[in-house]
Amino acid sequence: MRLTVFNGSPRGTKSNTDILINSFLDGFMRSDGNTYELAYLKRIKESNNFIKLFQATEQVLLAFPLYLDGPPAIVKTFIELLEPLCGRADNPGVGFIVQSGFPEANHSRWLERYLKKLASRLNCEYKGTVIKGGVEGIQALPALASRKLLRSFYKLGKTFGETGEFDQQIVRKLAQPERLTKFQFWRFNLLGKFYWNTMLRKNKAFGKRFDKPYS
Amino acid sequence: MKIVILNGNPVENTGFDNYLKNLASLLESRNHVVTILKLREMKIKYCTGFFGCWVKTPGKCVIKDDMSNICREYICSDLALFTSPVIMGFPSALLKKAHERIIPLLHPYFEFIQNEVHHLSRYDKYPLIGLLLEKEGDTDEEDIEIISGIYRRTAINLNTSLCFVKLTSDLIEEVANEINSI
Ligand SMILES: Cc1cc2nc3c(=O)[nH]c(=O)nc-3n(C[C@H](O)[C@H](O)[C@H](O)COP(=O)(O)O)c2cc1C
Secondary structure (H helix, E strand, C coil): CEEEEEECCCCHHHCHHHHHHHHHHHHHCCCCCCEEEEEECCCHHHHHHHHHHHHCCCEEEEEEECECCECCHHHHHHHHHCHHHCCCCCCCEEEEEEECCCCCHHHHHHHHHHHHHHHHHHCCCEEEEEEECCCHHHHHCCHHHHHHHHHHHHHHHHHHHHHCCCCHHHHHHHCCCCCCCHHHHHHHHHHHHHHHHHHHHHCCCHHHCCCCCCC | CEEEEEECCCCCCHHHHHHHHHHHHHHHHCCCEEEEEEHHHCCCCCCCCCCHHHHCCCCCCCCCCCHHHHHHHHHCCCEEEEEEEEECCEECHHHHHHHHHHHHHEEEEEEEECCEEEEEECCCCCCEEEEEEECCCCCCHHHHHHHHHHHHHHHHHCCCCEEEEEECCCCHHHHHHHHHCC
């Protein structure tokens, strides 16, 4: 199976998206004969190549971070480039990975509807949308917790490499929690505050964290 | 009311731009103060996603371009009207580019709003949001519903709410009345 993966993170190779994609691809490549191409949408100068990569494959995986409840602008720019391909009979299958900072899958549900509609607009077979929240902290996560997450993406990629489909059981698990309880929020907020404060201190900006430069 | 109109039309298209111009004139005749920002003629880079605006220079993006003027204009307004043609079922990448660079106006800390995680306010007051769309050939009801759903959510994230969604096929008068009734 030939797969083209588009990394839609503005952080490019230094992104959380990249970490998830790499685990997915490790799994995907376990099947004999599978090949892939990986393109970074932030490299807008290569956009001619994006279209070629989209057309010259059997499956496309578009993975990106949630940005204000929608696709990042670089992903929307890419989607606009695909307009000439709408409705073509020979388009590849397309699946999506949306990962976000907030922990609840709930934030990405409207976008999921958009992506499903986008696939039908393009006349691509829709492979589904993998939603994973709470990803901003993964690079700071204890090894055990991140290993479990990466293991899920590995397995997701492995099944995809064998069947061309997302394993729906894994998709359902990754999308947990759909919403938070008050207590879960309290815990998330504690970790979150620690995360931001650490970065603020590292940049010697902690004292300025409540600045209002535009008032 | 002070109103900022974000013109997210990416290409010269007199129909769309004229609609906004006429809307602005009508609103001004009703004593509103209106600024139209033609995004395609401004220097706006893509967000690079490293949260410099929260952890390096709190409240300000580290990229120096026209976004600092847009942020100032935005936060001083009572209403921000997001406008764009619908392209591939969504507002333009140009509008989204400006939209996501507004996050310096938020604070990185979290808050539980409507039982969901969102960000704390950095400022005391944020403009209400309106959305004005121009349908393209294949835009249908479902597209408008999806865009509205996403904008209702994004409004919560921007510590405000979405007051209305209108189309350029609606009379200018109607849109102005909607704004007047806020
Ligand atoms: C401009 C901007 C907007 C964002 N908007 C959201 C959002 O609406 N909801 C959310 O859960 N996370 C949001 N995030 C957080 C990212 O989705 C999250 O940090 C993600 O893990 C980044 O992935 P990356 O490293 O692959 O770019 C936003 C981040 C940025 C920079």
